[in-house]
Amino acid sequence: MIQVAGKQIEWREGMTVSDLLAELKDPHPYAVVRINQQYVTRPNFEHTYVPDDSEVYLIPMVAGG
Amino acid sequence: MPDYHFKATKTLDYKRPDITNGYAGQTLYVNLSDGQIETKPVDAKTKKTFIGGKGYDLWLLWNAVQPTTLWNDPENALCIAAGPLGGTPIYPGSGKSIVATLSPLTGSVIDSNVGGYFGPYLKFSGFDALEIQGKTTSEVVVFIDGINEKVQIFETSGLPDNAYELSAILTEHFAEGKPRNVSVVSTGPGAKNTLLGCLNFTWYDPKRKRARYKQAGRGGVGTVFADKGLKAIVACWKTVTADTNNPADKARLKDVAKLHSREIVELDPKQNEMAKIGTTHLVTIMNDHDLLPTHNFRYGRHDQAPNLGQEVYRRLFDPGFDGCWMGCTVACSHGIKDFVPLSGPYKGKKVFVDGPEYETIAGCGSNLGIFDPHTVAEMNFYCDAYGLDTISVGTGVAFVMECFEMGLIDTTHTGGLDLHFGNRDAALEIVHQMAAGEGFGQIVGRGVRKMKAIFAKDFGADATIMQDIGMEAKGLEFSEYMTKESLAQQGGYGLALKGPQHDEAWLIFLDMVHNFMPTFEQKAEALHWxxxxxTWFALCGLCKLPWNDIIPEDNKDTAEPAKVMKHVQWYADYFSSITGIESGPEDLINMSEGVYNFQRIFNLRMGFGRREHDGLPYRAMGPVTETEYESRAERYDKQLSEIYKFDIDEKSTAEKLAALRKHREQQYDTLKDAVYNRRGWTNDGIPTLKTAKRLGIDFDDVVELLKANGVNS
Structure with missing residues (x-):
């Protein structure tokens, strides 16, 4: 089970960040998510696996310095 | 402890006015040439038009200087102000000071914002702004003692030059046992010996029992300060509460402050963890999106970038509360305890490093091809102590490293320094030379624009290629974001009033990553709003981080997520509750528009505010060299064929490079047209008379200036 944006999502073997976002059915174009303390950016969504028992944060990236 | 001496040469005893709805109602004027100290009332028209903070600074500066005034003329004024909301301890990010003066780098107006306690203490001492004119050959400390209602000028001797020790000594000297009551503004030897000087603004950290500091970095404000003979300005004030600003509606203030403060406490841990890692999270995020400058903005990505990322600084930062203003829940001003430099006067000694932030990591790290966090921390420490802007230092050293690698300069010019990218020792040595005003560092300390001229004239270097790779505009060095793939951010830098600093508009993600503004008109609208x-944050004495670095969870479902309108409404409530002037979101924009246009006209007055001054080095727009093109050939080839309908078959890299350049330069020019039109400016980038009238800035001398520049309607 993984925790994402306050929801419990069933974890499955080989689940990538892209898979997770698709499952959430959230149309917002996220550019960054954080898995526990590790930042993952959109170019890496397709090949970054989400570990079981992890906490995923959806980062609304509109600001810079 | 050094044997130092203070001699009071002038004293003004004054009656401190009550703060009314965020305003003291007067400013403080100090002339260092003749020792004059006086207070000046703020009239209703000034308050309505300029609001406070940067607005007040600009108005004082406008009246102090002439079109012919140079940065080091005695009449140049150094102005520092908080704003009407500044000094509120219950609303996050409410402790900013804004500095404005004529810049030694640009020759025109520069403004720079900074944390620390000075601005609020200045205001609570009875002054909405401080204006310092004149120069002295002595070393002086200006002391604003709001507790005892006294302003004094001291001649001093024996004080250390570097800000690290100076801040500690002056805090102790003036504290009378209460160091939290003191805020010191100072610079260092690098400010005297370069044009890149920054100012350090302190606050006292009771947990670590030391004066910490933040920097007003940009445009050489510290150099002006040092040139005036200022050793330091010290403000002293006592307890600050939500009542100190005497808000018009305290209950409303408390309600909105609680909403914003609590939201940050709840959401920052779920978002960027700024209370733990500051802005260091940006390093790897920018790197992954090809936006982290490496090797003088050639590229936006490097395999070793994670060495400078948040996971490293998470371990290096000393944990604890790090707010640069009281009660700020963003609390992002982290530092490194017991750091031991490997070079310079503190070699082998334990010091506390205030930082680094993202800009310093990118400027003094990746952009120099240095991926070692220790070197970045050491550059950070010495730049602060020497009074040098880490952004201009980083971008300046990156430029000379590329010139060295291109063979435009060599060791005969650099005093034997091997300036290949990645040479950590050489980068640090340049910083030490800058501070001492010696060797090649003396030339680097003049900034990229002047280096280009010196290298061409004295070293015979190719001026054309240096124009393309020297990352400055209007004379100011670029801050640390890649803009090649974001036309909107090219505008965010090129059309910024003071030069390429991201504090006007940071649109890269909205434009490049999210593609929220595909048309010129949409980009122009963003480059207006x-x-x-x-600008409004700089008028009010606020930090912008609480606005859009921690975002409501439902923000993405709003009509304009980029603007974070829920927070904009909170800011309107905040302004209304303090000042008693009922305001909505659109009113905040209107307040800024007057000041913004006035600053553009100020540039014009100083000979800089036209279309020709909004140019960019080509590297900000696209690949300069064939190697750069080839490194992202797939991207550029696709753009040429699909967007520009350019037949790339059998074309050489040089031909494709030239074609891409033609299109990109054309795009930037079209963007200027759209932005000028949206802002109510002429095609030459000058506010029209109609715009000046609409905004209430049609003062006689403004109208005269516009007409003298051919603007008659």
Missing amino acids: FPMFR
Whole structure:
């Protein structure tokens, strides 16, 4: 089970960040998510696996310095 | 402890006015040439038009200087102000000071915002702004003692030059046992010996029992300060509460402050963890999106970038509360305890490093091809102590490293320094030379624009290629974001009033990553709204981080997520509750628009505010060299064929490079047209008379200036 944006999502073997976002059915174009303390950016969504028992944060990236 | 001496040469005893709805109602004037100290009332028209903070600074500066005034003329004024909301301890990010003066780098107006306690203490001492004119050959400390209602000028001797020790000594000297009551503004030897000087603004950290500091970095404000003979300015004030600003509606203030403060406490841990890692999270995020400058902005990505990322600084930062203003829940001003430099006067000694932030990591790290966090921390420490701007230092050293690698300069010019990218020792040595005003560092300390001229004239270097790779505009060095793939951010830098600093508009993600603004008109609209709203923070004495670095969870479902309108409404409530002037979001934009246009006209007055001054080095727009093109050939080839309908078959890299350049330069020019039109400016980038009238800035001398520049309607 993984925790994402306050929801419990069933974890499955080989689940990538892209898979997770698709499952959430959230149309917002996220550019960054954080898995526990590790930042993952959109170019890496397709090949970054989400570990079981992890906490995923959806980062609304509109600001810079 | 050094044997130092203070001699009071002038004293003004004054009656401190009550703060009314965020305003003291007067400013403080100090002339260092003749020792004059006086207070000046703020009239209703000034308050309505300029609001406070940067607005007040600009108005004082406008009246102090002439079109012919140079940065080092005695009449140049150094102005520092908080704003009407500044000094509120219950609303996050409410402790900013804004500095404005004529810049030694640009020759025109520069403004720079900074944390620390000075601005609020200045205001609570009875002054909405401080204006310092004149120069002295002595070393002086200006002391603003709001507790005892006294302003004094001291001649001093024996004080150390570097800000690290100076801040500690002056805090102790003036504290009378209460160091939290003191805020010191100072610079260092690098400010005297270069044009890149920054100012350090302190606050006292009771947990670590030391004076910490933040920097007003940009445009050489510290150099002006040092040139005036100022050793330091010290403000002293006592307890600050939500009542100190005497808000018009305290209950409303408390309600909105609680909403914003609590939201940050709840959401920052779920978002960027700024209370733990500051802005260091940006390093790897920018790197992954090809936006982290490496090797003088050639590229936006490097395999070793994670060495400078948040996971490293998470371990290096000393944990604890790090707010640069009281009660700020963003609390992002982290530092490194017991750091031991490997070079310079503190070699082998334990010091505390205030930082680094993202800009310093990118400027003094990746952009120099240095991926070692220890070197970045050491550069950070010495730049602060020497009074040098880490952004201009980083971008300046990156430029000379590329010139060295291109063979435009060599060791005969650099005093034997091997300036290949990645040479950590050489980068640090340049910083030490800058501080001492010696060797090649003396030339680097003049900034990129002047280096280009020196290298061409004295070293015979190719001026054309240096124009393309020297990352400055209007004379100011670029801050640390890649803009090649974001036309909107090219505008965010090129059309910024003071030069390429991201504090007007940071649109890269909205434009490049999210593609929220595909048309020129949409980009122009963003380049109107965002600079205006961000200007408003500088008018009021606020930090912008609480606005859009921690975002409501439902923000993405709003009509305009980029603007974070829920927070904009909170800011309107905040302004209304303090000042008693009922305001909505659109009113905040209107407040800024007047000041923003006035600053553009100020540039014009100083000979800089036209279309020709909004140019960019080509590297900000696209690949300069064939190697750069080839490194992202797939991207550029696709753009040429699909967007520009350019037949790339059998074309050489040089031909494709030239074609891409033609299109990109054309795009930037079209963007200027769209932005000028949206802002109510002429095609030459000058506010029209109609715009000046609409905004209430049609003062006689403004109208005269516009007409003298051919603007008659």
